[in-house]
Amino acid sequence: MARATVAVVLHAHLPWVDPDDEDDTLESRWLLDALTDCYLPLLARCEALAADAIPVRFVCSLSPSLLAQLAHPTLPARYARHLDRLDAFLDDERRRLHGSALGPVVEWQRARLASARIAFFERHGGDLLGAWRRVAASGVLELWTTAASHAVLPLLTPGWARTQIELGQVIFRRHLGIEPAGFWLPECAYAPVLDEPLLDAGVRLVVLDTHGVTGATPRPVFGAHAPIATPAGLLAVARDADGSRQVWDAQTGFPGDPWYLDHHADVGWTRGQDAMPVPPGGAPIGIRYHRVTGGDGPKAPYEPEPAAARVAAHAATFVGRAAWRAAELAAQMDRPPLLVYAFDAELFGHWWAEGPSWLDAVMRALATHDGLEARTPSDDLLQHRVVQRATPAASTWGAGGHLSTWLSPTTAAGQAALAACAADVVQLVAGVSPSDPVAPAVAAAVGHVVQAQASDWPFMVTRDTSAPYGRRRLDVHLAAARRLVDAVRTGAPPERADLGDERSFPMLDLSDRWRTMLLS
C-alpha cells in the first residue's frame, strides 16, 4: 500500500507593530526576537533540507502582518542595533560569569547571536522575503497566507470576512511576488458561512481542528484522517489532535523536557535593563541560560549536547508514533491515512529552542521511512482525489475547541464596540465613490477596522498576556476609525496620523473591488 502522508503545517504570525510609531518598545522587539529564535533557524533548516536534496515537503503560512514587518525598510537597522545591544550585554556577562557554571552557556548564546547576524545580513542580505521565496522555489516549503490582520473570521460579517481573506492574499502577492499556495484560517476558526467567501477568493483547502472534521455532518467515515469536501466544494483537512499535542502542550509535550532550554527563565526578568529599555519588573530579552530542569529546585545550566540527544530521541518518538498510528488507521480505511500536524511556527525556536532541530530530524527520518511520507495536504489530494462530502462543524483550535478565547465577558465590550464601528464604516463606504476626495479617509478607516479585528488583541486580554497592550491597540484603532468617520460625516479635515502613509499596514484603497466586497 502507498505510504501515509505526514503533513506538517506551520503558521507564522506576529501582529502588526508599527516601527514608525513604536520604536524600541517591548512589543516592537517581538519580531527581532522571533528572527533570532525562529524565522532564521527555520529558514536555515529548510535550506539545509533543500541543499541535501531530502525529498520532503511541508507548509508554512506567512501572515500578511508578519510579511509587512519583514518588508519594513528600517528592519535591518533595527535588527543590527538589537544584536549590538545583546552582544554588548553578553560581553559584560562573559566577564561577570567567567569561571562559573554559566560561562559556557554565555559562549553558546554569543555563538547563536553571531549565527543569526551572519544569516540575516550576509546570507540573506537583510531580505527575508527573498529567503522565503527561495526556499519555496526549492520545493521543500509550500507557502500559504492567512487573513489580512489574522481576524477570527466567524466573528465577522460576510463583507468583512471577504475583505480579510482577499486583502491577505493581495498583501502576500505584493510582498512575495508569488501566489499563495494555500490559506490558513486564523485560529483554525471555521464556520460553514465562510465557504463562499473562501471559494470566491480562490481558496481550495483549509486546515480545521480535529473536531471540525470529526464533528461534520454526515460523520466522515475516515474521521480526521482524510480530506472532506463541503457541499459548496471547499476541501478541509483536520489536525491530528493527539500527535500535535506531543509538540505544543506546555506540560506534557516535548518542549517541557528537563534538558531543553527554559524559555521562561529569561535573563531579562532580572537583568534586562542592563541590555535594553525594559518595563519596570523586567521583560524577556531573548537570553536564557538554564534548562527546564524539572521539580521546584534551582534551575541547572543549559547544556547543548544532552539537549541535542533529546531532540534525536523526540524526533524518533514522534515518527514512531505517527507510523504506529498510520498502521492502525490503514486497517480501518480504504486509502492511506493523512496525518496533519499543525502548529504556530513561533513554537519552533522561540518557545521551544530546539524546535527547528527537531523538525529537521523529523523530516530526515520521514524521508527514508517505509510507511510515511512528508507531503503537503495539497500533494495528498493530488494522489487521492476522491473525498467524502460533509459539512464541517464550527470549530477553532482555541480552548474548548470553540470561541471562548476571543468571546468572553472580558472581551465583550471591545467586541461590541468593534462590531458597531465596523458597521458604521461600511455605511460610510456605501456612500463614497473611489474618486471622491474623502475616499482616502474612508479607506484609512477600513484599514483601522481591519487592524482592530486581529485575533491577537482579545487573546491577550483573555489570557492576560500583554493584556494592556491588547486593549490599547483595539482602542487606538477604533478611536482612529471613529475620528475618520466623524471627519467624513462633518466635512472636517481628517487627522494626518489617522490616514497613515505608504508604510502603514494594511495599505488599501477604496477601489470598486474593496467597496463591492465590504458591501456584500
Next chain:
Amino acid sequence: MSASGGAPDRVVAWMIDPHRVLVAWDIAAATRVRTLRRLGARARHATPALRLASSAAAPPVEIAADAASHVLDAAPVGRWAVEVGFRLADGGFAVVARSDTSGNPVPDEPASVTWVAATRPTVPVAYAWSGRSVPSEPAPERDRPGASDANVR
C-alpha cells in the same frame, strides 16, 4: 442614541460554542425609560432581562441593571436573535433592543455517504467504499486547553 453617544442602541450576540451565546449591548438609559413609560402600569416590578428569540420559546434571564454583557446558556437552532428588555410581573417581556438575526443552518446532506471528486466544482463520483470506518472521536471538553494556548503557562 446610545449611552456612549453617536451610534444607535445596539445588541450584539455571538455563539461562543454550541451551548453558549455571548451577548453585549450598549443601550441608552433614555431608551429604557421610554420603554418603561410606554408600558404604563405594567412597568411596575419590571426587571432587566434578556431572552433568546427563536422558534423554540426560551424563558427570560434576569440581568443586573448596570450589566453590559452576559453569557447565555442556550443552544439556538435555526434563525435566532437575542432581545434585551424587561421581564414583567404579568409574565410578559418588553423588548428594548434586539440583536441582528443569526442563523445556525442545519446541514441538509443525506445521512448516507457521498463521494465526490476533489475538483472545482466537486462532482459526485462512484467509489467502491468497502464500508470500513475510523471510530468516532469525542468532542473537546469545554475547558480543554487549545493549541492557541501553547505558549501560555
